[in-house]
Ligand code: DX5
């Protein structure tokens with residue numbers, strides 16, 4: 632089980648300090664949201680920010696592209712130092728080709744499913760991915776309510792990937808309660824934004840770790 636704190640919810644004026652605190656708590660994976668103001672309303676981190684985080688930390692960088700036509704930005708996000716790039720199944724007309732493009736740039740690839748998207752969308756790309764990201768809120772902003780009806784979807788995806796090494800990540804309103812129910816449904820990587828950063832980071836991580844065993 633892995634926790635991937637979401638930089639979107641961090642205090643960017645104190646980012647270094649907050650990242651050090653995460654490291655001290657054994658966290659080695661960071662979730663970085665990229666929003667284009669088009670696929671989703673919000674706008675967030677670009678290539679330069681990914682590169683800045685890369686230069687000053689050793690975290691595994693899990694970059695979540697909430698971007699239309701992600702194929703346009705994949706080369707620069709890979710060059711900026713992403714370790715994993717995830718693209719929304721809904722954001723590209725050429726999902727398989729886009730995933731192959733990510734792999735060719737030397738980065739791990741993942742597919743993200745919006746809440747209304749069927750698990751079926753990943754069936755024919757299982758050979759091209761290391762991870763499936765199941766959104767448990769509508770993408771584009773932090774601090775929303777967890778969608779309980781995504782739990783059976785996690786279980787469905789888990790069935791599809793059970794004989795593979797594909798990870799299942801969940802993103803959206805993950806706290807100590809929803810992390811546990813998502814884990815029970817089959818998730819093994821947990822993105823957490825407001826729960827981790829809107830409080831004492833160490834205490835919040837300890838609480839998450841306690842339920843993720
Ligand atoms: C939502 C983003 C998330 C966000 C999660 O669109 O993809 O990564 O930061 O924030 P919380 O945990 O507050 O829902």
Ligand code: ZN
Nearest residue numbers: 662664695802
């Ligand atoms: Zn995200």
